[in-house]
Amino acid sequence: MTTHDNVVCTFCGCLCDDLEVDVEDNAIKAVRKACLIGKNKIMNALSHAPAIRVNGREASLGAAVEEAARILGEAKNPLVYGMSSTTSEAQREMVDIAEMIRANLDNPSSYCHGPGVLARQQAGLVTCTLGEAKNRADLVIYWGCNPVEAHMRHLTRYSLQPKGLYTPEGRKDRKVVAIDIRQTPTTKRADLFLQVTPGHTFEIASVLRALVNGLEPEFQDGREEVAGVPMESWRRVVEMIKACKYGVLFFGLGVTQCRNTDINVEQVSRLVQDANKHVRFSALAMRGHGNVNGCNQVMTWQTGFPLAVNFSRGFPRHNPGEYSVVPMLARQEVDAALIVATDPGAHLPADAVRFLKTIPVIHLDPHENLTTPWATVVIPVAPVGVAAAGTFYRMDNVPLRVKKMVESPHPSDEDVLKAIKEKIRHVAHT
Amino acid sequence: MGTLSGLLVTVRTARQGAEMVSDKHGAPYIEEISTLRIHQDDLAELGLEDGGKAALASEHGEIRVFCKAAETPRGLFFLPLGPVANVLFSVHSAKESGVPNWKGIEVTVTGGEGPDKPSGPGQRGES
Numbered sequence: 001m002t003t004h005d006n007v008v009c010t011f012c013g014c015l016c017d018d019l020e021v022d023v024e025d026n027a028i029k030a031v032r033k034a035c036l037i038g039k040n041k042i043m044n045a046l047s048h049a050p051a052i053r054v055n056g057r058e059a060s061l062g063a064a065v066e067e068a069a070r071i072l073g074e075a076k077n078p079l080v081y082g083m084s085s086t087t088s089e090a091q092r093e094m095v096d097i098a099e100m101i102r103a104n105l106d107n108p109s110s111y112c113h114g115p116g117v118l119a120r121q122q123a124g125l126v127t128c129t130l131g132e133a134k135n136r137a138d139l140v141i142y143w144g145c146n147p148v149e150a151h152m153r154h155l156t157r158y159s160l161q162p163k164g165l166y167t168p169e170g171r172k173d174r175k176v177v178a179i180d181i182r183q184t185p186t187t188k189r190a191d192l193f194l195q196v197t198p199g200h201t202f203e204i205a206s207v208l209r210a211l212v213n214g215l216e217p218e219f220q221d222g223r224e225e226v227a228g229v230p231m232e233s234w235r236r237v238v239e240m241i242k243a244c245k246y247g248v249l250f251f252g253l254g255v256t257q258c259r260n261t262d263i264n265v266e267q268v269s270r271l272v273q274d275a276n277k278h279v280r281f282s283a284l285a286m287r288g289h290g291n292v293n294g295c296n297q298v299m300t301w302q303t304g305f306p307l308a309v310n311f312s313r314g315f316p317r318h319n320p321g322e323y324s325v326v327p328m329l330a331r332q333e334v335d336a337a338l339i340v341a342t343d344p345g346a347h348l349p350a351d352a353v354r355f356l357k358t359i360p361v362i363h364l365d366p367h368e369n370l371t372t373p374w375a376t377v378v379i380p381v382a383p384v385g386v387a388a389a390g391t392f393y394r395m396d397n398v399p400l401r402v403k404k405m406v407e408s409p410h411p412s413d414e415d416v417l418k419a420i421k422e423k424i425r426h427v428a429h430t
Numbered sequence: 431m432g433t434l435s436g437l438l439v440t441v442r443t444a445r446q447g448a449e450m451v452s453d454k455h456g457a458p459y460i461e462e463i464s465t466l467r468i469h470q471d472d473l474a475e476l477g478l479e480d481g482g483k484a485a486l487a488s489e490h491g492e493i494r495v496f497c498k499a500a501e502t503p504r505g506l507f508f509l510p511l512g513p514v515a516n517v518l519f520s521v522h523s524a525k526e527s528g529v530p531n532w533k534g535i536e537v538t539v540t541g542g543e544g545p546d547k548p549s550g551p552g553q554r555g556e557s
Contacts, residue, residue: 011451036444041451048453111529118527149444181439182508183501198437198506198534257533288442308528324528330521346454346512349519349530350491369454370513 001029008402009038010085010385013287013395014130014151014158026406028386035152045386048367049410053378061379065416068338068362068377069423075336075360077312078103081325083298084289086341086413087390087402091291091298093417094340098311099302100424104334105309107295108342110324115256116285117296117306118320119265126272128248128282129396130157135164136280139244141177141237143268144201144254145286148185154286159250160189166246175240179204180254192236199259200227204234205267211238212274242278249283256285262320287395289342290385294393329355336360338420340413341384345370362420364413379416382408390414431477431541436505438486438518438537446510463512464493467500468539472507476541485540491517497539507539 007019021042022030028046031039051058054067072078080098083091084107098105109117119125133140140159147154155161160171167173178190187193196204207226210217211234217226224231241247249272255264268283275281287293296306303309305318321327328334329352336359345353346369356371363375366383382388387408391399411419449459466486476484480499485492486507493514502508509515511532518537524530 011447037447037451040448044452048455110527111524111532115527115529146441150442150447152444181506182503195503198439254533257529257531259531259534261527261529320527324524326521326524326530327528330524343454346450346516348516349521349523350513350517352521353513353516355521367454 004403004405007405008385008392008400009034009042010290010392010402011038011041012151012290013293014154015290015392015394015400016153016157017400021405023405028406037152042386045366045383046406046408049380050365050368050372050378052380055376061411064377064379065419065423068379068420069427071336071360071362071376072097072101072338072420073424073427075101077334079325079328079334079337080105081337081344082107082340082342083295084108084292084342085384086291087384087388087392088291088294088298088399089390090340090413090417091294092302093414093421094338095299095302097338097417097421097424098309100421102311102314103338104323104328105299105303105311106323106325106328107292107299107307108289108325108347109292109296110307110320111257111326112253112292113256113285113287114307114320114324115262116251116265118262119269122262123266123269123273125269126276126282127284127396129398130159130284130394132282133248133284134158134162134167136166136246137248138167138173139175139177139240139247141179141247141249142186142190143179143249143251144258145250145252146180146184146186147250147286148189150252150288151286155186155189159248175244177237177240192233192240194229194233194237196227196229201255201258201264202260202267203227205264205271207231207234208238209267209271209274211235212241212271212278241275241281244279247275247279247281249281250286251283252286253288284396291392293395293397294391297393297397326352334359338362339371339375340364340417343369343371345374364416366410380410381413381416382410384412388412388414432475433538433540434472434476434505435536435538436472436507437534438488438507438509438515439534440511440515440532441508443510446512450512460514461496463510463514464495465510466495466497466539467502467508468497469502469504470499472504472539473497473499476539478541483542486518486537487540488518488535488537490520490523493517507537
């Protein structure tokens with residue numbers, strides 16, 4: 001039996017890196033310190049692998065790679081999509097392939113935290129690492145996020161309970177505010193919970209900005225409330241902001257997917273900038289998939305843009321809403337797709353899935369999922385962080401190395417993508 | 431059995447996440463992503479007990495769910511992310527920067543039209 005220490009969990013953007021995993025005879029025997037999701041992910045990492053398939057029939061890896069290269073090489077307007085749960089090394093190969101075949105290139109952030117990425121390009125973001133939050137934050141605001149269920153160890157490792165350099169008493173040293181449209185296990189941990197009506201993120205951020213800047217909004221109808229919450233409560237939040245030494249605002253999909261999407265995050269970013277006129281204040285996006293942040297990082301290095309890129313003219317063009325995956329599938333313009341490390345069958349609207357079923361789809365994933373049953377080419381890959389190593393980016397942009405602890409009968413995404421790329425290159429030159 | 435109109439919001443739940451990474455074809459995952467969180471008074475108005483069956487419909491599709499009483503506002507319904515909820519959404523419901531309206535789509539809930547067991551991913555509306 002071998003025990004691996006400091007193992008990085010690859011499920012969510014927390015990338016908890018203190019796990020212990022017991023391995024015996026090339027099998028995972030036990031996982032300690034992980035949350036329930038992380039434990040299940042690692043314990044099941046080698047189970048439910050699909051067979052290599054081409055058009056529903058079992059095939060060799062070579063035949064599947066050849067067919068994938070043929071489909072992508074012949075496509076007029078292909079889509080290269082996914083990457084959010086694989087390594088940045090594999091993401092780099094995806095960008096390379098997309099450029100080579102003049103594809104549309106996108107990742108799931110375009111419908112999750114992508115609006116926040118766009119907002120950061122407009123307004124910037126005063127941000128910090130999770131380590132700074134742990135060591136310094138005496139005011140924590142959870143806005144439109146429910147980490148108790150989605151980022152299960154966030155509160156204990158980083159934001160609420162840990163004892164830090166300047167927060168030696170842990171929870172006792174922190175004030176906590178939650179803004180959400182419903183009670184959640186997270187809002188129940190807050191000192192002040194503001195239950196707001198849906199669709200008003202921009203208005204809330206605007207009124208908080210006004211109050212932070214010493215301005216009093218006027219209400220023509222006499223109802224002194226915003227998003228269903230009395231102004232008195234918003235004033236209380238601003239008092240807490242101005243009274244803290246170091247505040248951190250964590251925002252989730254309740255902010256980025258709320259009506260106005262990127263404009264919301266832009267206003268939240270400017271609120272954080274305004275708060276810095278009084279105190280130290282930062283904000284962090286609660287990134288979902290383990291390396292969805294890496295998608296944005298790698299695409300930005302390689303193309304100049306974090307998402308929604310089109311290579312049809314031989315150079316990268318960026319236009320969210322046009323080259324984002326959902327609008328592209330709505331227009332039904334793409335004629336083939338390479339989808340890696342995400343499961344559109346589970347995550348995209350049903351009519352997007354119906355359309356994908358009408359075009360050739362090449363899919364790489366460690367598990368049978370809701371895309372593998374109908375994809376044209378299915379290639380099983382080694383699960384990253386368990387049977388393949390590489391780089392993941394935490395939600396605070398800190399890169400971490402994920403480990404290989406066991407051997408998989410299948411190659412990594414990176415290796416399969418390199419093989420597909422070489423085959424496309426070979427076909428193009430013969 | 432009554433019918434209610436309201437807004438559907440998709441969310442992650444702890445069980446949805448834990449079962450999703452275990453087996454997306456397993457009964458626990460399918461049961462969880464077919465479980466609607468709804469206010470107790472809305473349940474009563476639908477004529478349902480906790481755990482009762484209902485049909486949930488948007489302009490894009492219709493699904494069958496189990497209803498679970500929760501501390502939610504009245505008229506706001508919450509369903510875990512996944513292929514069951516996604517029957518109710520459309521690529522054409524994407525606005526602004528390409529994000530479907532997963533945090534608020536108008537739906538109707540009609541009590542008493544659910545199956546004996548969840549029928550799993552790909553319910554009516556998805557081929």
